[in-house]
Amino acid sequence: MSRTRSLIELEHLSADEIAVFLKLARRMQSGQPKPLLRGKRIALLFYEASTRTRVSFEFAAKLLGTHTSVINATASSIEKGESLVDTGKTLQALGADCIVVRHPSSGAPHVLNRNLQVPIINAGDGMHEHPSQGLLDAYTILRHKKSLKGLRITMIGDIQHSRVVRSNVHLLSKFGAQIVLCGPPELLPEHAGALAPGVKVSRHIEEATRKADVVMMLRVQKERLAGLRLDANHYIAHYQLTPERLKLAKSDAIVMHPGPMVRGMEIQSEIADGPQSVIEEQVHNGVYVRMAILSICLGVQ
Ligand code: ASP
Helix, strand or coil: CCCCCEHHHHHHHHHHHHHHHHHHHHHHHHHCCCCCCCCCCCEEEEHHHHHHHHHHHHHHHHHHHCEEEEHHHHHHHHHHHHHHHHHHHHHCCCCCCCCEEECCCCHHHHHHHHCCCCCEEEEECCCEECCHHHHHHHHHHHHHHCCCCCEEEEEECCCCCHHHHHHHHHHHHHHEEEEEEECCCHHCCEEEEECCCCCCCCCCCHHCCCCCCCCEECCCCCCHCCCCCCCHHHHHHHHCHHHHHCCCCCCCEEEECCCCCEECCCHHHHHHHHCCCHHHHHHHHHHHHHHHHHHHHHHCC
């Protein structure tokens, strides 16, 4: 058995290290699941709402033969005031071999990682990163395009608050994709262009979608707006993905969304359910990618 490791962010992984996750995910998808992690205990510690990420980590862990336990902030001692580190130490003392954590504060998985011995997997921390989503998005793109290099990948919406954007930008730029970030000024700071090499910022959805290979739509993160008032009608008029706007992208462009979608806000149903949408496939692929993440983090491949 090789060494265990945590997965906190994609920013500091090399393209080669990322490729190891993608390759193992392909292997996981092509064969029958094997109980590689039989008997291990995986704790899923969720301080924020989640459907896709939580269920797919749980299914992935079970397909690998583990025992899982889901801890929700509202139904545990967290409600009684227990700190993050104390909760982590409790799970470790109970025999958890790995903790998957989602938290509203950026950096929370780092704190657990510094204070515990078991591997920590970041399932989304505040506005920082969502590495398993970044990996499953790249995996999904690669099922439709030969390579990430040179692809024009446009992300539209609430760039400012999106951990999905940060993980995707870090990953995709390491593989030579051209990234265009588009959104209203209050949700897209000018400095977003400096996130990684090859990132451009655009205020106009028509300019951003033109000749795109991938159009990734994002939800407005109401829970992180902190008093910022957004005019929904203005947003829909200028930033919603409509069939007319999608026509500006390449004819074989794919449409992605990390979910949850707010139909009629950032995306029209006609597109979400249309032939270019790979949104359900992203969800499906998430299970294989998370099987790969759990195996690598627990040192069993
Ligand atoms: N599910 C993603 C996340 O947890 C995106 C979103 O919530 O809009 O970051």
